[in-house]
Structures are given as structure tokens and as C-alpha cells.
Amino acid sequence: MSLARLAEQQVTRIKAIxxxxxxxxxxxxxxxxxxxxLGANPIEFITRSTGRWTLTFLLIALAATPLRRWTGWLWxxxxxxxxxxxxxxxxxxxxxxxxxxxxxxxxxxxxxxxxKRPFITLGFTCFLLLIPLAATSTDRMMRxxxxxxxxxxxxxxxxxxxxxxxxxxxxxxxxxxxxxxxxAVLALLLGARxxxxxxxxxxxxxxxxxxxxx
Amino acid sequence: xxxxxxxxLRPSEITPRNVYLRRRDFMKAASALxxxxxxxxxxxxxxxxxxxxxxxxxxxxxxxxxxxxYKDVTTYNNFYEFGTDKADPAKHAHRLKTRPWTVAxxxxxxxxxxxxxxxxxxxxxxxxxxxxxxxxxxxxMVIPWIGFPLAEIIRQVEPTSRAKFVExxxxxxxxxxxxxxxxxxxxxxxEGLRMDEALHPLAILCFGLYGEVLPNQNGAPVRIVVPWxxxxxSAKSIVKIRFTERQPRTSWEKAAPQEYGFYSNVNxxxxxxxxxxxxxxxxxxxxxxxxxxxxxYADQVAGLYGGxxxxxxx
Numbered sequence: 001m002s003l004a005r006l007a008e009q010q011v012t013r014i015k016a017i018x019x020x021x022x023x024x025x026x027x028x029x030x031x032x033x034x035x036x037x038l039g040a041n042p043i044e045f046i047t048r049s050t051g052r053w054t055l056t057f058l059l060i061a062l063a064a065t066p067l068r069r070w071t072g073w074l075w076x077x078x079x080x081x082x083x084x085x086x087x088x089x090x091x092x093x094x095x096x097x098x099x100x101x102x103x104x105x106x107x108x109x110x111x112x113x114x115x116k117r118p119f120i121t122l123g124f125t126c127f128l129l130l131i132p133l134a135a136t137s138t139d140r141m142m143r144x145x146x147x148x149x150x151x152x153x154x155x156x157x158x159x160x161x162x163x164x165x166x167x168x169x170x171x172x173x174x175x176x177x178x179x180x181x182x183x184a185v186l187a188l189l190l191g192a193r194x195x196x197x198x199x200x201x202x203x204x205x206x207x208x209x210x211x212x213x214x
Numbered sequence: 215x216x217x218x219x220x221x222x223l224r225p226s227e228i229t230p231r232n233v234y235l236r237r238r239d240f241m242k243a244a245s246a247l248x249x250x251x252x253x254x255x256x257x258x259x260x261x262x263x264x265x266x267x268x269x270x271x272x273x274x275x276x277x278x279x280x281x282x283x284y285k286d287v288t289t290y291n292n293f294y295e296f297g298t299d300k301a302d303p304a305k306h307a308h309r310l311k312t313r314p315w316t317v318a319x320x321x322x323x324x325x326x327x328x329x330x331x332x333x334x335x336x337x338x339x340x341x342x343x344x345x346x347x348x349x350x351x352x353x354x355m356v357i358p359w360i361g362f363p364l365a366e367i368i369r370q371v372e373p374t375s376r377a378k379f380v381e382x383x384x385x386x387x388x389x390x391x392x393x394x395x396x397x398x399x400x401x402x403x404x405e406g407l408r409m410d411e412a413l414h415p416l417a418i419l420c421f422g423l424y425g426e427v428l429p430n431q432n433g434a435p436v437r438i439v440v441p442w443x444x445x446x447x448s449a450k451s452i453v454k455i456r457f458t459e460r461q462p463r464t465s466w467e468k469a470a471p472q473e474y475g476f477y478s479n480v481n482x483x484x485x486x487x488x489x490x491x492x493x494x495x496x497x498x499x500x501x502x503x504x505x506x507x508x509x510x511y512a513d514q515v516a517g518l519y520g521g522x523x524x525x526x527x528x
Contacts, residue, residue, distance in 0.1 A: 118488070174294070
């Protein structure tokens, strides 16, 4: 059996396992919540945790394409939607924690925050941008939009991921180790794409050039 | 002009101090009994294992608000020398050796001296001071500190007429403070006060909390507590008190001068550039509460800042 191509049944099994594994961050919070393990400031803990997991899932989802190219495992692409939707799920929890637990639905306080604090403005914008991506994640929406337009829309994820890392960077008081780590991984994943894009665009161009010469 | 805010409680709402203290004594007695009888009881208030300190209670400077649980006070800390996560100091501060310990008092004084910490402890009568603590990050606690007015030691060393400021330096020991290898702040940690601020009776030299010596993560063996300023102004584990003519450059000022000023008085009207200071979350409470000017100590300290633009001198 080759790892490059798995039987449909195996892909389904991997997806089911991934679905359950991706619930780990939520389960962890629930267990810590019940056992009193969220520390002295539970709301801050939940906000930080859901925020980090959003970024983590965004990075994992963005790793699917480079991984497929390096390994040739086509089935990895079948996990991409699930990972992207989990990124949205944790982003929604993060957002909900902020507007509900942190601000307790105080519209004035939220409006002031979004307008005055750059890190919140950016985080809020990134969350809004994620919504159309999640909404168009179904096969039907993909067909309705058409491949090219759908892909264009979903390229927004690059901006969202960059915005998410900068959002984290801007909120940290001084120790930027973790935002830097997320930033480094993101740079690697986007850098790989840029490298492939360049190579793809330069080779045919060169071939055409040579054809014309010959 | 400074607007003085009224207190946050009406006198009629205040539980008489003796009743309130009796309740805590009762709980302490109950825990002692339970321990003696070998019964495990759920955690209540004082749960530390540190040596007890003999203190005078009922200070008029104490708030009657409910103190934040001991566990939260000692596990949710900012002490960057032991890590930047709030849980880090409680995990790593056991590496700090608090004896022998000396504090050098020097600079613009007639009688500079290197004090042994045990000598310092006996310099004046220890008092319990239950203060609000407001962190610049937007959370707050109520902590029963133990110490005596900073003014007591200032008087001992007789500052000269050139002493306009006091600078506090925290221990910087790479072998015991694992996170000082990271260039997060310019070590050692330096804080400072204006002379009149340091002489204010609310500013204390602190040796303990909850009736016991300070846990390491809270700044053992000796720290400063200045309750009307953001928490980072209250330097921990200090080894030097220096009197200067010029305003000290503090660690946070050096790290981000546009965000952390020398004064750093708690002020709901002056936002931190990256977050609002209008409200705070009291640890243990769900809803945020409004932040009070000078952390609720305006009646006592507003006079120190008469005529000063608090937006400019943030």
C-alpha cells in the first residue's frame, strides 16, 4: 500500500480521527474548568488558549499544501477543510469569550476597543474575514462560486494568518517569544508557496522562450 | 484640578472590622483544629507554610474589602525574572535564596548603610495593610500585606537636600533567576518614586502577606508596595535603595517609554496605548468593575500631584 494514495475508506477513517483530535483544546478547557485548573484569571486563560489554538489550526491548515507537495500524499488535501473549519471554530470561541465573558456584551466598551486598540481592530477584522471562508467551505458553495473565484476568495487566509500573528504580537506586553514562533512557522509556510509560485511561473516562460528561438 | 471620588462603599454597608476579623480567626481556628485532628479540609484563606510574623492589625489604611484568596495571590504573579507567564513565578521562585540577604541603602544620604534583612525587619513595628493592587494589565486583587512605612527607613539614613528621588533595585542573579537570560527587560529590574511619594504613609517596605513571610514569588524577602500605582511600580526582592537627585530610569520606561511612564498612577482616564484602563477584573469576580482614580486612594494621595497634568506625567 502506498501512502500517496489511500483507499476512500482509509481517508474517511483518518478524517474521523482528525475530527476527534481537533476537539482536544476544547476538551482540555472543559476539564480544567471543572477541576478548577484555569488559574486565578479563568477568562484570560480561556481567551489566550482559544486564541493560540486558532493560530495553531490556521498554521496546520496552511501546512497541508506544502506537505502534499513534499510527500506526494494526496489525501492530506482532504483534511484541509476540516482543519480550516476548526480554525474558524476556535476563532469563534475566542471572539465569543471576548464579547461575552470579557466585555459582557457591553456594546460601547466593545466599540471603543475595536476603534481605539489596534490589536483588537486587527483581530476583529481577521475574524470577520474568516466568516465568508467558513460559509463557502461546502462543495455546493465551491461549485456555485466556481473554482477560480473560490480559490481567490480563500487566498484571504494568507492575510488572516498574518493578521492573526500580528494581533498576537501587538497584545503581548513584552515577551514576544510565542508570537515570534508563530510568525516563523507562518513565514516558512508562505515562503514555500512563494518559491513554488516563482518556479512554476518561470519554467513555462523559459520553455516558451526557447520554443520561439527554435 | 483633581476630582476626588467618594469611597466605593457607604459606611452602613461596612461589616464592622471586629466582626470581620473574628470570622477569619474562626476559620483559622477551625483549620488548626482540623489539621490537629488529621482531617483534610477544603482550602480557606491562610494556607501558606511560611513562618508567621507578629503584626499589629486594624490599620486605618487597610481596606475592608474581602482579600483575594491566598492561592490566587501566590500563583498568579508577574515576576519576569522567573518567567513571563503568570504561573511561572510560583513554579520557579523556589530557586531564590532569601537568606543571607542584604539591602544597601545609599546615594544622597548622610548615613548610608548595608542592612541585613533580619535587621530591617526589626527596624519598626510590623503592621498588616490590606491594600488593593491594580495591575497595568487590567486585573486587580486585595492583599493583606505586612510591613512598615518606607518613611521609617528613609528617616534612619537621613537623606541630604539633594535627594529628590528613590530608586529600588531588584536582585539580578542569573544562576537563580532562570529567565534573566532572556532580554525581555533590561536587568536588573529598577523602579523608583519621587521623594514625597516614598515618604507617603501608604508606601510600605513589605516583608509578608496573609500573616506570614512573603512567598518567594511575591517578592521575598523584602519588597516595596505602593498601592495607588500600577503593580509593576512595587519592586520585588530588592537589594538596593538609592537616593538620587535625578529621576531614575525605570525598567519598564526603558522597555517602552510611550507605554509606561515614571509615575504610572492608577488612572481610569488615562488609557494604556494598547488597552483601556477604565475597568478592571478583580480576581475571583466575573464582571469587570470600574477602576478608581489612584486605585481608590485619591483622598490620601491626590495632594501629591496638585497642578500636574496626569496625562502628560502618566
